[in-house]
């Protein structure tokens with residue numbers, strides 16, 4: 175830990191330092207599961223105002239850490255760094271920068287990492303990234319990295335960041351065989367990743383079996399589930415279909431039945447994700463990483479409910495009602 179700004183009397187901080195901590199240390203020392211939020215860097219004034227509105231609310235939820243995505247093709251390089259800096263220094267939240275290999279040589283990536291150090295960023299999520307728009311397959315930039323384990327190795331060997339990686343409980347569309355995602359996750363950890371955050375999924379069985387396969391391979395880092403409540407039919411058919419997230423048939427039917435009622439879709443999405451998170455935490459998941467889409471209501475409702483019920487604590491079984499004696 176290089177630097178630590180403590181939060182003094184902040185009632186939301188529980189006496190813990192909010193910034194200047196490595197995420198592996200946050201996970202290790204947190205008495206409860208970690209709850210983290212993912213944001214994307216806004217491109218317009220309107221989007222920036224929306225992000226600030228969400229931040230005002232979500233800051234009150236006292237996240238363990240937050241993260242900021244890196245635009246496809248490296249398009250948001252400086253914006254990602256600026257948002258992370260602002261989240262850390264103006265909002266007092268530990269913030270991680272995502273970084274991809276797309277469209278950059280190794281030296282250009284070293285330059286970006288140097289800027290991240292100048293911005294006092296301590297945590298980086300190392301990703302291969304998707305091919306730039308219009309291209310089907312990922313192809314390394316000449317002089318760049320071919321895979322995320324290579325990028326992870328550079329970060330771990332040449333910089334003092336705490337490095338995380340992505341993981342895929344459902345097969346990634348580029349997986350070459352059934353064990354590819356397990357092997358790639360193992361390679362990321364061998365290269366220096368200290369924790370993994372999963373792709374969005376809607377069937378917990380996928381997460382449980384993926385984590386078991388990692389453990390069988392001797393991979394013992396925390397694997398934080400990435401969750402995104404479905405809040406619109408469009409999202410379920412567009413973005414989620416694109417990343418290959420399978421929506422279980424029964425859930426899909428319930429969503430389709432609400433096609434003409436956007437509020438009912440949101441209500442269902444929040445209650446489904448709450449139940450999903452509760453089951454994950456009860457089974458020992460180390461935390462939940464919420465993909466917020468820069469909005470607060472769904473994440474706030476789910477996290478508030480989880481904290482009220484604390485499903486990660488051993489079940490307090492209600493006593494069976496005493497039998498009434500027949501008079």
Ligand SMILES: Cc1cc2nc3c(=O)[nH]c(=O)nc-3n(C[C@H](O)[C@H](O)[C@H](O)COP(=O)(O)OP(=O)(O)OC[C@H]3O[C@@H](n4cnc5c(N)ncnc54)[C@H](O)[C@@H]3O)c2cc1C
Nearest residue numbers: 243244272301302303304321322340346348349354358373
């Ligand atoms: C938590 C999380 C955060 C994300 N944040 C961002 C972001 O900020 N910006 C962004 O643009 N995208 C982001 N993504 C999306 C991500 O960039 C894509 O899913 C991308 O296609 C894969 O990147 P990766 O680092 O996870 O890939 P990897 O896990 O390294 O590989 C993806 C798949 O390709 C297979 N593969 C095929 N060929 C090879 C090879 N030669 N070497 C190694 N593996 C190979 C792997 O086995 C694996 O199945 C995020 C995804 C997750 C889960």
